[in-house]
Amino acid sequence: MRGFGVERVAAPSMRYQFNWSVLWTGESGAWLLSGLITTLELSAAAWLLAAVLGVVSGALRTVRFAPLRVAATVYVEFFRNVPLLVWMFFWYFAVPPLLPVEVQGWLFAHGLEFWAAVCALGVYSGARFSEVLRSGIQAIPRTQLEASVASGLTTFQSYRYVVLPVALRLIIPPGTNESLNLLKNSSVALTISVAELTFQTRQIETYTAKAIEALTAGTLIYLVLCISIATIMAWVERRTAIPGLITGGRRRR
């Protein structure tokens, strides 16, 4: 018979108690969805900015005219060598005071934090894209540029119609890499109160005190997003592969 002695039970309750239902009860689903949308909007806007800056500065780093080359180099080295978190604070806290008071007021009332995050992420990633594109351009034999100039194209036209179309195809794998980095880096925007996906997982934690479940949901969403993008880009890479130059890692049938 179990007596009156003090029972010393190894306390199983001290282990973390999982409760996955917090992810589909209450408002969690709506929060995750709105966080996902914000993450996608932020990443898409920042990606466009980064792509433009990256292509322009990457191309300029390979031109003969020294002042343009120096300007592009300064941009790249300045922006890629300062942590993204610092850039977030810079665009959110340091830039607005430089603007006229009326503009400041308008920005504060119209989602400044989102656009500050787009600038921070876009300009920072643009510097990284730039290096990727430069390596793509430098992988193309210099003779191609010389041949296109010799055939009567201006330097701009040579880049536009000969060099860049080839370079952009060459850099799809590292470009995908940088794009996925950009998507994941968008989580740093929560430091300036952008309610993106990671922010929303924390929100669930606030309401339910279940951090591990909320983080797991966020992790899975990022994972699915990134794998989808990687898959699509792998398809694009195969479609645009140039026979003889790149073959998407396999022979064409």
Add this chain to the structure above:
Amino acid sequence: MRRLMGLLVALTVLVAGVGPGAAQQKSTLDKIGETGTLTIGTRTGSPPFAYVNAKNEWVGFSIDLVDELIKPAIEKKLGKTIKIEKKESTPPTRIPLLSSGAVDLIAETMTDTRTRRESVDFSLTFFVTGAQFLVKKGSPIKGIKSIDGKRIAAQQGSTNARILRERAPKAVLREFPDQPAAFQALVQGQVDAYTNDGIQLAGLKSKAQNPAQWEIVGDFYSYEPYGMAMRKGDADFRNVVNAGLMEGIESGKFFEIYDKWFGPKGELPYPMSPQVRSFMLLQVVPK
């Protein structure tokens, strides 16, 4: 960088927590006895509870309570001296830090709530406050009834943001992971007010460059009893922590520490009301 560290810690915990048998099994007192160390999770930017002062020392009321009341109680129980190690905890990371065993006690400004009690255990209440608003002097914001359409900064993971979302759905909430960023947004005008527990706003105001420029407005719109959090289901450890606090309240040491921080000559004058004093005394159960 601390913010990022917090996220990293949480992710590490995520990985560790999912792995089999990674969660803490040993009792906290055994762990402290073996390592000779009590690891606490506390804040770096919440004066005067836990912050890094001008001399770069990590101090505060909550930290003193651990040092002067709880540490002796644990030492008495274990029969050996222990040391205290401090780690940074923030609202999103503090429960995972506890669950993973990275820290043994959260001693900062954590409000005891029923939802949180489903995940962690709390000590006695050691401070009582409620949420208010910090605004620039002369602001039209006078309390929770006058914030419709205004941009209000809150600390993410705090109970205040949650209450505001329910009680003032027309206010535009901007949530920041920590206090300095939220306050900076208020200083520059990105937001119209910053809401947090009244005592924390008072701490922030007193540390501001020009305290007279700021005003704390509104009645308490929430009740925030601060407790120290521990891993759930470790009654032995909780009893020792509570015994330390009770002995401190009984002997008057607790009130001395309170006066050191909140007395007339303290960091942040905030005299204890007679009601709070009797509430503290009533929490003490007989020996």
